[in-house]
Amino acid sequence: GHPGLGGFDLFVAIRQRGQIAIENLGVPINSSADDFSLYLFDPAKGFFTSNRPGGKGDDDIYTFVNNDPDLKxxxxxxxxxxxxxxxxDGQVENKILAGTHIKLIGEDGSILEETYTSNTGQYEFRVYPEEDYELIADKQPTHFTDREVFSTxxxxxxxxxxxxxxxxxxFKQDLVLTPIVKDRAFVLENILFAFNSAEINDASAEELDNLVQILEDNPQIRIELSAHTDSVGSNADNLLLSQRRAESAVNFIIERGIDQDRLYSRGYGETQPIARNTNPDGTDNPEGRAKNRRVEFKVVEITEQINNQSDPDDPNTPEEDPEDRYFQGSGGGR
Known part of the structure; x- marks a missing residue:
């Protein structure tokens, strides 16, 4: 319990940066007798019950007014x-997503509140000053989970x-989820390799950690991780190099705790360019080659929903044509 003035006492809970401190309201609200059943009918006025000396009976009802002019x-x-x-038709449009599961995460990683968006896609949480939060939005198994950091x-x-x-x-914070569609390629940004190397550097590790988070948030997907090169070097060498890089990336993800059964590695060498390696006149096209040196992932299998997060009270599940999202990357060797 907490220190008091007598029998039952009234306390206030003060929250700051995720921590709650309990304080006794003190005199004149509390007395050496029992004080309980506080009721506020506005922030400055209310009632409480007490059996303190001087009353009209056993338990009496008292009213109070806080005259502090700074009380707001x-x-x-x-x-x-x-x-x-x-x-x-090549244009990306944001459409309302009803029945999305939204969680409000506190600074310690715990779930503070959770809800489902309304038919108009709306959600609302109570938050507190000087605190950091994370929002997690998911609609499995049809969409990738979205995470957004928010702070007051x-x-x-x-x-x-x-x-x-x-x-x-x-405070306003909208959330945008990307539909999951098999065989749609997502180019990972900043996956960079030294010339003729498959070693994962710090920048690549950070990007792959983002992919690990996607896999953790979306346990219903299996992916193919593929590596591609430009046209510098022979076809055979580029094919082998890309396979080494794809396997290196997959091994990195497995070391982070992702089940290897959810991952496939494949090197395509220079066989699937997304830009021209040379200009029409035959001269080198460095920008095109940079786009072709890339690492992609695509969903190859969507398993049965592992944790049903659908709102049972919301029969509306809008289904639209999926988005193909690209994270443009550049740099590196072949």
């Missing part, structure tokens, strides 16, 4: 809309500027 309350909320990114640090309202006793402030 600010309620903070985080709200937004969940969308899916849909590509139609440095964004508190200056109460001295407020005229109302109670102020509500809402």
């Amino acid at each position: 309350v600010v309620n903070y909320y985080l709200a937004g809309i969940a969308y899916e990114a849909v590509e139609t 640090v440095g964004r508190s309202v200056d109460k001295s500027t407020l005229t109302e006793l109670v102020t509500n402030r809402t």
Whole structure:
């Protein structure tokens, strides 16, 4: 328990940066007798019950008014809309995604709240000043999970500027999920290799860690990780080099704890260019070769949903043509 003045006491919980401190309301609210059943009918007025000396009976009801002129309350909320990114005729459009599972994660990694978006794609959470959060949005098994970092640090309202006793402030954070479609290629940005090398450097490791997060968030997918080269060197050498690089990337992901049964490696060498290696006049095209030196992943299998996150109360599951998202990469050797 907490130190008190007598029998039952009334306390207040003060939250700051994810920590909650309990404080006794003290005199005159509390006494040496039993004080309980607090009720507020606005932030400055309320009732409570006490059997302190001087009452009219056993348990009496008392009213109180807080006359502190600086008493102001600010309620903070985080709200937004969940969308899916849909590509139609080469144009990407965000469309409302109802029934999306949204989790609010605290600084310690725990789930503070969770909800499902409405038919209009909306969600809302209560948040607190000077705290860091993460939003996780998923709609498995049809969409990739989206993660967004959000913070209220440095964004508190200056109460001295407020005229109302109670102020509500809402922060906006929309979420965009990408549909999962088999055999659609996603180019990984910043996967760079030294010339004729398959060694994973620091920049490549960071990008592959992002892919590990995708695989952890989406346990229903199996992927092919493929490596590609430009046309410098022989076809045979480029094919072998790309296979070594693909296997190196897959081994890195396995070392991070992803089941090897969910991963396939394949090197395509120079056989699948996405840009010209040379210009029409036969001269070198460095920009085109840079685009061709790339590492991609694509979903090759979508297993049965492992953890059903669908909202049972929402019969609407919009299905649109999927988006093909690309992360453009460049640099490196062959």
